Amino acid sequence: xxxxxxxxxxxxxxxxxxxxxxxxxxxxxxxxxxxxxxxxxxxxxxxxxxxxxxxxxxxxxxxxxxxxxxxxxxxxxxxxxxxxxxxxxxxxxxxxxxxxxxx
Numbered sequence: 001x002x003x004x005x006x007x008x009x010x011x012x013x014x015x016x017x018x019x020x021x022x023x024x025x026x027x028x029x030x031x032x033x034x035x036x037x038x039x040x041x042x043x044x045x046x047x048x049x050x051x052x053x054x055x056x057x058x059x060x061x062x063x064x065x066x067x068x069x070x071x072x073x074x075x076x077x078x079x080x081x082x083x084x085x086x087x088x089x090x091x092x093x094x095x096x097x098x099x100x101x102x103x
Contacts, residue, residue, distance in 0.1 A: 005029070005062065005071055006026060006062065007025055007065075008051055008052055009030060009047055009048075009049065010022060010048040011025055011029070011033060011045055012045070013082075015042055015082075016041075022093065024052075028071075028073075030045065031075040032077050033045035034075075036080040041080035049100050052096070052100050057095040057096045057099065058096055060088075064086075064089050069081065
């Protein structure tokens, strides 16, 4: 597992079934998503915004992900793990999208 991850980008990820979701991550996460797309774990990833402000909502979501999910230290991941979210984290992401004019 890697050190505590700081999040600073918003991505749009397309699942295998064609549905999309927005994720808050960083360049390591984006590299893993790009690798996952190449390996057929997901269809596509695209960066929506980089260098987002490190707001209270970003800090809350960042702490949640770091505490609840294994974050591989390398880009070549064995599988794609979509971070499941609580209603509180869905709300934090919605606020992050609004803060960054992406809602």
